[in-house]
Amino acid sequence: MSHANGIGSLQQATNSISRSETKPVVQGQGAIASVEHTDQASLSSTGGLVAQALESSDVRTAKVASLQQAIAAGTYNASSSDVADKIIQSLLD
Numbered sequence: 001m002s003h004a005n006g007i008g009s010l011q012q013a014t015n016s017i018s019r020s021e022t023k024p025v026v027q028g029q030g031a032i033a034s035v036e037h038t039d040q041a042s043l044s045s046t047g048g049l050v051a052q053a054l055e056s057s058d059v060r061t062a063k064v065a066s067l068q069q070a071i072a073a074g075t076y077n078a079s080s081s082d083v084a085d086k087i088i089q090s091l092l093d
Contacts, residue, residue: 070076 067076
């Protein structure tokens, strides 16, 4: 599953976050007090797209269940040449 849609503009979403800073205020004889400001963030719809993509799952539950049953029953058989081909292909990618 690709999360490329929407992530390319993630920089735009993070640039839209504004931050207020706390600035010290000097009060007589060296005492320093802080003036508190609240931070505010404004996110575009990109943040929602990223959150939605991270919540979804790539798992094909029906296939996983059938494989678990075959393994438990001892009937699952994987071709050694297929396994070797997949390992080599993953190393080349």
